[in-house]
Amino acid sequence: MPNATPLTSNTPLEIADAVNDVCPWSGKPIAADALTLYNGAVVGFCDPACRDKFARAVRSFENALQARRAESAGINQ
Ligand SMILES: [Zn+2]
Secondary structure, eight states: OOOOOOOOTTSOOOGGGOSOSBOTTTOOBOOTTSEEEETTEEEEOSSHHHHHHHHHHHHHHHHHHHHHHHHHHHHHO
């Protein structure tokens, strides 16, 4: 059987694969050192600070969703 290709966060992201051309925060062109993955797609920002701001926002939403799922799990069953 073939070896599975490991999908790790260390896989280098390519700016050419980014789904957007400009930073959603600033409107400036995205930078090669400010890429991250969102829903399996490469998304870009103008600098790492903007990327980290996005990462914090996503984490905050994910935590809120998880809390809501845990809450409604008992209600919908
Ligand atoms: Zn930016």
